[in-house]
Structure formats: structure tokens, C-alpha cells
Amino acid sequence: MTATITKAAYDLANDSFGRCCNSDGFFDSFYSILRASNPDIARMFARTDFTKQNELLRVGLDLMLMYDHDNDAANQIMAKIRMSHSRHRLDVKPEFYHNWIDSLMVACEKHDANFTSDIENAWREVLAKGIDYIKSGYNEGAxxxxxxxxxxxxxxxxxxxxxxxxxxxxxxxxxxxxxxxxxx
Ligand code: HEM
Structure with a gap:
């Protein structure tokens, strides 16, 4: 665990993630909210197999929570996600990451019965570094x-x-x- 992310924030976000995963339809809710947030984003998921995608996101979020915690495997896979989201591949525009985190928070509020603004702040704090990392790969790779x-x-x-x-x-x-x- 690095000094940038406090253990308290990590625990709040991680526990919230556990409750969300135990709530039916969490990932479907997230992707519905994300797609509804912007027609360009909706188009990106037009041919997506969501059974598979939901599982990939569950793993992706686990990794995001682990990112920068001296976990080599997690950091390596994050590097792959960064590459796949660059403009040469999936072409995920940097401005779409606001939609992503905001949609995630709306989905968490719906699926985590204990959700509070402190939990939301913890999620945003814990994910910020991983999001910046993936976003900063936009012009790289390929x-x-x-x-x-x-x-x-x-x-x-x-x-x-x-x-x-x-x-x-x-x-x-x-x-x-x-x-x-x-x-x-
Ligand atoms: C930092 C946040 C994000 C994480 C952790 C994440 C994670 C993932 C993962 C794990 C995959 C599948 C494997 C891979 O691509 O390497 C994926 C695929 C994808 N992501 Fe992301 N993603 C993020 C943000 C975004 C955003 C902001 C968008 C667009 C608004 C987006 C659009 C997509 C699309 C279109 C796919 C492919 C879906 C398909 O196979 O049809 N992602 N994402």
C-alpha cells in the first residue's frame, strides 16, 4: 500500500465493491448507465458480449483496487488494459473516463445498501491513480x-x-x- 492511498479509503472502497458484487445486476447497471451517458460510448459497446464484459470488468476493478500496491501481476495487467484502451485500439477518449467513474458511482449507490458520500470519496481516491494511468496511455502503444x-x-x-x-x-x-x- 502506498502513501498516496490511505488504508481507510482502500478498505471503504473494497468493502463497497464486495457488496456491489453480491448485489444482482451491478455490472449490467453500470454498463447501462455508462452507455446512456453518451451516444458515442453506447456505439463502442454495440457488439459487446456483456456476459464476458461484466466478468472482465469485475477483474479490472479488482486490479484497479490493487494497482500501485507493489503487486507486479496487477500492474502488468493494468499495462495491458492501458494499451488496449489507447487510440490505436479501442480508442477510449480521455474525456470518457469522467463518464466511466461517474457511472460507476451511480451504480454503486444503487447496489451498495451502505453507500455514503465518504464511500464515494474513497472509491474516487482509490481509483484515481489507475484511471490516470490508463488515460495517459491514449497516445501510446500499437x-x-x-x-x-x-x-x-x-x-x-x-x-x-x-x-x-x-x-x-x-x-x-x-x-x-x-x-x-x-x-x-
Ligand atoms: C479506468 C477505467 C477502465 C477500466 C479498468 C476498464 C477495463 C476494461 C477491461 C478489463 C476490458 C477488457 C480487456 C481489455 O480491454 O484489456 C475493457 C474493454 C473495453 N472497455 Fe474498458 N475500462 C475502463 C474504461 C473504459 C472507458 C472510459 C471506456 C469507454 C467509455 C471503455 C470502453 C471499453 C470497450 C469498448 C471495451 C471492449 C468491449 C468489447 O469487447 O466489446 N473502457 N475495459
Whole structure:
């Protein structure tokens, strides 16, 4: 735990997250609120499989809560999320992160029976650094070697991953998939 995030704030946010996860429909609520907040954001999720996405966000939030706590694995995966959200991939505009955190807070208020303004402040404090980190990657990444290492990490369904995350042409995808398979 670093000095920037107090243990009290971490505990408040983490306990609130536990209550939200135990409340049916928390992730569906969050994504409905986020999509309703901006038509451009709604379009980004037009083809999303939310069964999968909800689980990815649950893991993503766990990581955000762990981020910067000297947890190498969490920090490494955060680096992958930062890359996938850059303008070369998902193209998540920096201004959309306000919608993201505000929508998350509305969903928490609905699903955490103990929600208070102190808990909201704790969430915002604990997530601020991770959000800034992902947001600051907007103009970075997208080199082929980074794509390759991402594929490597994401195995096993390399072709689907190449299509989804790298946005590359079929010939380059095939080349990447062959290289990653050869490296394994
Ligand atoms: C810091 C906050 C955020 C976290 C922790 C987060 C987390 C994630 C994770 C874990 C995934 C799946 C794996 C990956 O992409 O690496 C994902 C996918 C995605 N995220 Fe985020 N995200 C954040 C903010 C945003 C924002 C602000 C937007 C847009 C408003 C956004 C849009 C998307 C989209 C469109 C996908 C792909 C959905 C699909 O597969 O169809 N994310 N996010």
C-alpha cells in the first residue's frame, strides 16, 4: 500500500465493491448507465458480449483496487488494459473516463445498501491513480511487438484476440498468430 492511498479509503472502497458484487445486476447497471451517458460510448459497446464484459470488468476493478500496491501481476495487467484502451485500439477518449467513474458511482449507490458520500470519496481516491494511468496511455502503444506480447499474454484463442484487440489485416494477424504459436 502506498502513501498516496490511505488504508481507510482502500478498505471503504473494497468493502463497497464486495457488496456491489453480491448485489444482482451491478455490472449490467453500470454498463447501462455508462452507455446512456453518451451516444458515442453506447456505439463502442454495440457488439459487446456483456456476459464476458461484466466478468472482465469485475477483474479490472479488482486490479484497479490493487494497482500501485507493489503487486507486479496487477500492474502488468493494468499495462495491458492501458494499451488496449489507447487510440490505436479501442480508442477510449480521455474525456470518457469522467463518464466511466461517474457511472460507476451511480451504480454503486444503487447496489451498495451502505453507500455514503465518504464511500464515494474513497472509491474516487482509490481509483484515481489507475484511471490516470490508463488515460495517459491514449497516445501510446500499437507497435507490432506490443501487439505480439499482448497476444502472448492473452492466449489461448489467439486468432480471436488478434481480430479483437489488434485491429490488424488478416495477413498480419496470421503472421502474429504463427509467431506466438511458434514461441510457445
Ligand atoms: C479506468 C477505467 C477502465 C477500466 C479498468 C476498464 C477495463 C476494461 C477491461 C478489463 C476490458 C477488457 C480487456 C481489455 O480491454 O484489456 C475493457 C474493454 C473495453 N472497455 Fe474498458 N475500462 C475502463 C474504461 C473504459 C472507458 C472510459 C471506456 C469507454 C467509455 C471503455 C470502453 C471499453 C470497450 C469498448 C471495451 C471492449 C468491449 C468489447 O469487447 O466489446 N473502457 N475495459
Amino acid at each position: 507497435g507490432k511487438s506490443e501487439c505480439l506480447s499482448y497476444l502472448h499474454w492473452l492466449d489461448p484463442d489467439l486468432e480471436a484476440v488478434a481480430r479483437q484487440w489488434c485491429g490488424l489485416s488478416k495477413s498480419i494477424r496470421d503472421e502474429l498468430v504463427a509467431k506466438v504459436r511458434a514461441a510457445n
